[in-house]
Every structure is written in structure tokens, then in C-alpha cells.
Amino acid sequence: MNKEEYLKDITEIKNMMNKSSRFLSLSGLSGILAGIYALTGAAFAYYLFEKSGRDYIILDSQVFRYILIDLFVVALLSIATAIFLSVKKAKKNNEILWNGTSKRLLTAFMTPLLTGGIYIIIKIFTHHYGLTGSLMLIFYGLALVNASKYTIGNVKYLGYIEIILGLLCAIFPGYGFWFWVLGFGAMHILYGSLIYLKHDRQE
Template identity: 60%
Template sequence: MNNEDYLKDISEIKNLMNKSSRFISLSGLSGILAGVYALIGAAVAFWLVTTYSYGELYLDGWVFRTAMLILFLVALFSVVTGIILTTRKAKKNNEKIWDNSSKRLLLNFLIPLIVGGFYCLIILSQGRYGQTGGLMLIFYGLALVNASKYSIGDIRYLGYTEIILGLIAAAFPGYGFWLWVLGFGMMHIVYGTWMHFKYDRR
């Protein structure tokens, strides 16, 4: 056996170990659609606030409740789309959708996300609306970085981007909404497109 055979065997072993410890069937297309959902939701919420509340939100008002419902629907559609497309990709690649690697991925993603969600609700209940956009970006970014150890490592770059945008939003709360749109909308589309052509089109 020559050196090329040894290198080939080592490469195959490395790939097998990587597949056994990481969930790699995430769909780039689901990232694109999540970004589109976020842009549509943001546009509707912006129209509601500027048309019916003159740019001001009140916790007990119907506009605020509707904006929260829109945010929930954006998250729901993104999750459902991600599950459907990722399941389809996993079946196409003859991979299991629910194994130890996917469980670790989900757990490490959800812990920062759930903590961040409760913290944002606390901030909202105190009427500090300007901080929530930055907090959402920061905790979502942390969730992505935390989960990247058990999935495609490239998602950590999206996580870093979301964290940076969140910190900028925290420093300039007046731009929180637009940075939220940039982070959850445009960055998802850019990342999803990159991942789609890098992995899905193979």
C-alpha cells in the first residue's frame, strides 16, 4: 500500500467520524426561505406600527400583540420549512434525521435560544422595546455558534455575524429594527444561498 492509499483511507475514516458526530443535512434553501419570511414579517409589522401607532408601540395595544403574532408566525414557518427541507435532504443522502448528532445539535441550539427568548419577554414587559432587536440577534447568534459543533461548521460564521449585529443594535437601539431585518432577513438569504451552492448542489 503506497502513501496515496494511506491518505485515501485516512480521509475516508475522517469523513466517517465527521458524519457520525455531526448532523450535516441542514438545507441551505431553508435558510433562504427563513430570510424571506423575516423580510415579509418585518414589512407587515413596520406597516402596522407606522400606520396605526404612529411609530409607537404600547404593551397592551392590539398593534403590539399583532406584531408579536407576526414574529411568532415567522419563527413557526421558518422551523416547519427547515424541518421539511432538512428531512428531505437527509432522506436523499440516506442519513437519519433523528439520531445522537441531531439530538445534540437541537439541544445545544435550543438552550441559548430559549434563555434568550425568556429574557426578551422580560425586557418587553418592562417596556424597553429598543433593546429587544439586539438581544434577539445576540442570543440567536450564540445559539448558532453553540450548535455549530454538531453540524456544518460554517453556520458559526452566521452566528458571529448575528452577534456583531446584535452588539451594534445594543449600542444604537434606534436602529435595532433595521439591524434585525439585516440579521434575520438579509443574512439568512446570503448564508442560505452560499450553503445551497456549497453543499446542496453537490
């Protein structure tokens, strides 16, 4: 065998290692869109809150219910977009979307996220909602760090940033809304763009 053949061997080894252990069909565009949804949702919540004319939120109020629906819509749209674009990207790259790797990715991601989600809901129902923004950021960050070993590497750093924002948010709970906007809006757009430039565009 000549040098070129060995080079091909090394490429094949790397390719198989990555393909079999990492889910690479994550789309940068879905990150950007998730950020835009989050910013739109936040703007809507801010508008509702301003219109209510109070500087606090009452749990049984109409405003609070609208904000919950608003949050839910943002989350649903983000997930739907991520799935839709991943399916598209996987098809384009001739990869199978639902395999061992994507299952592991999902398990690693959902375990901290669901734990956090349920914990936050319990806290809200017992009227401890002061740290909701902080908890959302922290658990989302942990989910990203945990899932990063099964997908594009730099997702880990987005996770660390979300955790730090969550902790800062716990120190300054009055600014929870703005930390949330920064973590779920701005950071998603920034990171989505980075992934898009690094992984999507060259194809």
C-alpha cells in the first residue's frame, strides 16, 4: 500500500469514530431560530407585564397564565424546528436520524432537563418562583454539557455559559428576565451562528 491509501485509512477511521459516536446532524440554523423565538417570546412577556401596570406578578392572574403559555409556545417551536432541520440535514448527509447515537444524545440531554423542569413546576406551585429563570438556565446548561459528548463538541461551552448565567441570575434575582433573554435568546443566536459557519456552510 502507498501513502495515499494509508491516508484514506486514517480518514476512514476518524470518520467512523465520529459517525458512530456523535450525532452530527444538529443544525446551526435551529439554534439561531430558537434564539429568535426566545427573544420574541420575551418581548411579548415584557409587553404583557408592562400592560398589567404592576411591578410584580400574581400567580393566579391572567397575565401569569399568558406568560406560561408564551413560554410553552417558545419551547414547542424551538423543539419542532430543531427536529425538522435535523431530519433535513440527516437526509442530505445520507445519515440515519434515529440510531443508537441520537438515542444516547436524547437520554443524556433529557435527564437533567426533565429533572429541572419538574423541579421548577413543583416550586412554582408552592409559590417559590423567584428563582425560576436561574433554575431554567442552570438545568438547561447541565443538560447541554451532559449531551455534548454525543454531538458537535463546542455545545459544551454553551452549556458552561448557561450555567454561569444561571448562577449569576441567582445572585441578582431581580434581573432574572434579562439573564433569561441573554441565555436563551442572545446565546442561542450566537452559538447557532458559530455552528452554522463552522459545520453547515461548508457542505
